[in-house]
Amino acid sequence: MLVNIQNLTKTYKQHQAVKGISFQIEKGKCVALLGPNGAGKTTTLQMLAGLLAPTSGKIQFANTASADFRQRIGFLPQHPTFFPWMTAKEFLQFAGKLSQLSKTMLEDKITETLEFVSLKDVRNKRIGGFSGGMKQRLGLAQALLHEPDLLILDEPVSALDPNGRRDVLEILSKLKREMTILFSTHVLHDAEQVCDSVMILKEGSIMWDGSLDSLKNSQASSAVQIKTA
Numbered sequence: 001m002l003v004n005i006q007n008l009t010k011t012y013k014q015h016q017a018v019k020g021i022s023f024q025i026e027k028g029k030c031v032a033l034l035g036p037n038g039a040g041k042t043t044t045l046q047m048l049a050g051l052l053a054p055t056s057g058k059i060q061f062a063n064t065a066s067a068d069f070r071q072r073i074g075f076l077p078q079h080p081t082f083f084p085w086m087t088a089k090e091f092l093q094f095a096g097k098l099s100q101l102s103k104t105m106l107e108d109k110i111t112e113t114l115e116f117v118s119l120k121d122v123r124n125k126r127i128g129g130f131s132g133g134m135k136q137r138l139g140l141a142q143a144l145l146h147e148p149d150l151l152i153l154d155e156p157v158s159a160l161d162p163n164g165r166r167d168v169l170e171i172l173s174k175l176k177r178e179m180t181i182l183f184s185t186h187v188l189h190d191a192e193q194v195c196d197s198v199m200i201l202k203e204g205s206i207m208w209d210g211s212l213d214s215l216k217n218s219q220a221s222s223a224v225q226i227k228t229a
């Protein structure tokens with residue numbers, strides 16, 4: 001198992017946002033974390049990425065201590081911060097300084113990732129003029145710079161128009177051949193485009209954890225009113 005979560009909880013003041021969830025993710029799998037607003041998706045993903053301390057519970061990655069593995073995670077937040085006056089390339093150079101790659105390796109990696117997310121032709125354009133889809137693809141490029149083993153994406157397509165959504169989902173379909181992916185969404189159709197399995201989160205608890213095929217034969221998706229398109 002690459003990810004092993006046991007009895008994870010998060011309480012904000014009086015409100016328990018995540019209520020003792022347990023799950024595992026096998027290396028090489030793509031898993032969608034599906035759930036309506038307020039289900040606890042962001043809270044869960046931020047705890048996995050090490051951005052938020054759990055109230056209780058255990059997070060293990062590849063049987064190593066979390067802190068060691070965290071350098072192997074690429075994370076794209078729900079609302080990534082971009083600097084509109086920077087070009088795409090400048091932004092990745094800036095972000096990449098944290099990646100511990102040598103300057104030459106970083107330049108090569110920036111060229112490679114910009115091509116991979118189809119932003120090579122606009123690498124010298126300012127981010128302020130980018131569409132939502134282009135920004136999201138730039139965020140993905142940033143998350144990929146250090147060649148992570150696990151990619152965690154918080155609602156990567158929720159705010160995008162159909163074209164932007166299609167482009168990002170196509171990129172994820174290619175990426176799933178190379179790394180383990182966990183991404184959150186409100187929409188079952190997004191999961192169906194890319195993933196092997198889904199976990200449905202509702203009010204801080206996992207209502208379903210299994211393959212997409214088995215979900216189709218169950219009532220779980222309608223039970224939490226997941227949108228199907």
Ligand code: ATP
Nearest residue numbers: 012013015017035036037038039040041042043044
């Ligand atoms: P969305 O789809 O709307 O992004 P989500 O499934 O990602 O929702 P979370 O953002 O994890 O859900 O929030 C889970 C619950 O925790 C919600 O009730 C939310 O209001 C609450 N919550 C989240 N962050 C905080 C915080 N910093 N302080 C207090 N409550 C919070």
